[in-house]
Amino acid sequence: MTEIPDFHGPHFGPPQADHVKLTWYExxxxxxxIRVVSPSCECNRTLYELCAAGGQGFVRRTDRTEGTTHETA
Structure with missing residues (x-):
């Protein structure tokens, strides 16, 4: 029997020098x-998801410690 390996999504790193600061909204x-196109790794305290809904794309950020979810415009 073949063992199924754990799946880990991509990990996010520190901001790059020319990064764009995002504005987060409730x-x-x-x-x-809402379709999650690409999630970050589940092993982090903060989860980021690239989402699509109604022809729009946005990023959703969930902080599991605080229990809060915010999105970009």
Whole structure:
């Protein structure tokens, strides 16, 4: 029997010198269905997800320690 390895998504690193600072907003009801295109690794305290909904793309950030979720515009 073959063992299925654990899946880890990409890890995020420190900001690069020419990074763009994102503005975070309270999570809102954008559409009935939100598709997570690419999640960051589940092993971190903060989870980032590239999402798509209703023809829009945005990033969702969930802080598991504080229990908060924020999104970009």
């Amino acid at each position: 999570a809102t009801y954008r559409a009935r269905w």
